[in-house]
Ligand SMILES: Cc1ncc(C[n+]2csc(CCOP(=O)(O)OP(=O)(O)O)c2C)c(N)n1
């Protein structure tokens with residue numbers, strides 16, 4: 001079924017499995033799958049080390065379509081499986097694929113803990129602001145008022161912002177992209193390079209149950225004004241004419257969009273992105289395309305010791321200290337002979 | 339202060355020799371009763387008595403002092419004969435306050451001995467315990483020998499020189515009592531002194547104060563007339579098979595058995611767990627075993643615990659998770675995934691009493707249905723049950739063997755009683771046991787993730803990281819062989835059949851059911867499982883001694899059953915099944931064999947008494 005392929009010279013097609021992809025035609029998940037398949041050949045990981053782990057949902061079918069190792073688990077629990085895999089074998093390159101329902105509704109608790117523990121995995125959150133697989137109910141990221149079969153008069157649930165949650169949980173890497181984004185592989189490479197849990201929120205279109213939900217941000221005619229692509233060390237400038245910027249209002253401690261050249265605003269007033277600044281990242285993660293554009297790219301990256309390294313170090317210390325023998329252990333302590 | 343001069347040896351001639359004694363220590367949860375009990379246990383084991391213990395503590399960590407719901411107790415049965423239970427009725431009750439007396443007096447043997455801390459019998463404490471009159475004065479204890487000692491006063495006297503606060507001084511009370519009990523049963527204090535010195539190495543004043551209390555209690559016994567009916571006893575060493583012994587609790591035995599089993603399978607252990615009474619001791623024991631390559635993970639909840647363990651098995655370790663009934667309930671969906679993906683997994687269930695939160699510190703055997711039937715869809719797995727603390731070691735090894743060989747989850751049932759109780763253990767040698775290493779030689783050429791070993795029906799364990807074996811697994815139904823997603827009706831039938839037959843086939847690979855005592859056929863079989871082993875075994879042996887026709891069968895492999903079990907049971911006119919539940923094994927036996935197994939149920943949170951099972955035997959034989 002699988003023939004060992006030498007890890008050099010791998011092509012995107014080498015990462016496609018022999019299984020027919022069964023997402024609805026036009027689903028944003030296709031583009032995400034392609035972006036991942038384009039990314040992996042450029043990484044220095046041998047093919048057999050990749051493990052794709054997912055929960056349940058349309059996007060969680062992802063592992064079946066990769067010719068790597070893969071584990072399609074149960075709803076919401078992928079972070080726990082990924083954690084067990086990574087602790088057991090830190091050599092494996094573990095990618096987790098989840099949806100907004102899978103990751104933040106039923107799996108919210110596990111998501112919180114994998115992020116705070118900083119297990120070295122990449123999390124790809126396919127956020128379509130809807131439950132796809134169960135046919136279109138509102139999800140924890142859906143807008144208030146969304147009419148769905150389970151909210152016929154409009155949802156009254158307040159939406160959660162995944163990247164704000166991520167930063168609040170103490171995660172060390174948070175990024176955002178969208179399904180058809182050409183530069184998505186670059187974001188994925190940054191996530192991969194980061195040692196620790198990397199959260200990548202990917203705005204994903206569900207053509208069947210929530211079509212065009214991100215059009216206010218992604219549509220060609222508004223994209224330039226509604227997105228700011230952040231880059232460490234570069235000013236937060238956006239807009240079709242590159243004359244818009246984000247400034248910190250020091251009176252209210254909030255961000256505001258300003259136009260360079262208007263009201264005395266100069267380029268010097270524009271904030272320079274610092275991806276090690278958690279407060280700034282959190283404010284950027286809050287921006288939702290209403291008054292302020294949506295931030296794309298790596299919002300936060302500040303590496304710290306990974307969870308599995310902590311465990312490995314304690315293991316090594318214990319194993320250096322003693323030559324283990326279970327028989328000796330059984331005989332330690334008060335014994336007597338009959 | 340650490341030097342000891344032990345005046346009279348354990349076997350001075352004025353001691354009365356008895357075959358066995360049951361002591362129950364009881365006091366407030368803050369009195370250190372469990373420590374007293376375990377120190378007495380260790381010393382008793384060292385002189386070669388056989389023994390069984392029963393720690394019986396409240397769910398409240400620190401209930402209001404002096405209340406009945408704050409009473410903690412520790413019972414030990416020790417003797418020169420084979421000891422199978424912690425004893426139906428205590429000979430001696432040590433009650434450190436009125437509440438302890440109130441809660442435990444009904445259990446005491448008629449004519450038994452009571453040792454009380456009389457200083458605690460104040461109006462306030464009596465009222466808190468629910469006494470209207472002082473039982474030490476109203477004649478209500480007339481049938482017993484009562485030793486009233488103002489222990490608190492004597493302890494404070496004894497530890498005066500160490501400059502402790504009154505509160506700290508009173509904490510030594512339990513060691514004073516232990517010293518007195520040591521005197522009564524002719525026991526050496528040395529082991530306890532060593533233990534205290536080690537335990538409080540960084541606080542020598544505490545060690546010394548406790549040692550002084552221990553000695554003072556002992557001296558009190560030596561110099562005072564203990565009073566009517568209070569004699570000095572000696573209990574000779576028991577006859578046990580020769581070898582090296584130690585005491586062991588079920589929790590430790592389980593942890594060590596898992597490590598030994600993994601070593602025999604040539605696997606590393608990953609243990610994912612979430613704290614719950616009474617399952618936590620296994621986690622605590624394994625967390626201390628990093629030197630054996632054991633990785634423990636305290637997850638955020640039971641679901642994450644089992645999922646991490648399944649992930650670990652997928653990645654090539656032996657994944658183990660452990661909990662108690664409520665936590666096992668949470669793990670249900672993930673157990674189904676492990677069954678569907680056919681990964682090895684051990685699920686330890688330390689059973690406790692009652693549905694929902696129930697009686698968390700009390701024992702029961704009521705998760706048998708949960709183990710055998712408790713999942714969505716047809717989801718068979720292996721169920722094993724351990725019968726005693728030491729038995730946990732062997733059952734844990736068996737769980738490792740079956741999980742790895744058959745690529746299946748194994749549910750290992752133990753309970754709060756077994757987990758906390760201690761018994762002497764003839765230490766085995768793991769190096770002499772036959773290893774059962776896992777075979778990981780998988781040829782990428784023609785590899786199919788759901789191909790099967792024709793003998794075991796197990797699928798190959800293809801571990802991520804192995805070149806050429808890349809494949810996907812998941813909970814969606816798998817096509818026979820390839821493991822690709824399949825919604826084919828006939829394929830689902832076939833996969834269901836395979837999963838069932840794989841587990842049932844294990845019956846060929848487990849020991850035949852033996853009869854513990856009595857004949858292979860006869861009038862009555864008493865069939866048990868798990869921690870009822872002790873009381874059933876003693877009751878059946880007592881009845882055999884009376885010439886009754888009765889046999890004891892104790893089942894370790896509950897799913898699948900041993901191949902010969904049905905024939906064996908059919909050889910008896912009657913079958914009764916004593917269980918600490920409402921009749922669960924009884925149902926499974928009836929279901930599997932269409933036999934008229936009759937239940938004998940006790941659901942009080944307390945183990946069976948021997949007499950209760952004797953009565954059930956008599957009743958069954960008469961009717
Ligand atoms: C325990 C459990 N509860 C509910 C479900 C049903 N279920 C499957 S996927 C899903 C939601 C999926 O939504 P999302 O994670 O946003 O993924 P999408 O399908 O949109 O990609 C639900 C509720 C389930 N499979 N398991």
Ligand code: SF4
Pocket residue numbers: 022023024026027028029058059128132133205206207208209
């Ligand atoms: S339902 Fe939506 S998310 Fe699911 S496959 Fe179809 S388009 Fe994609």
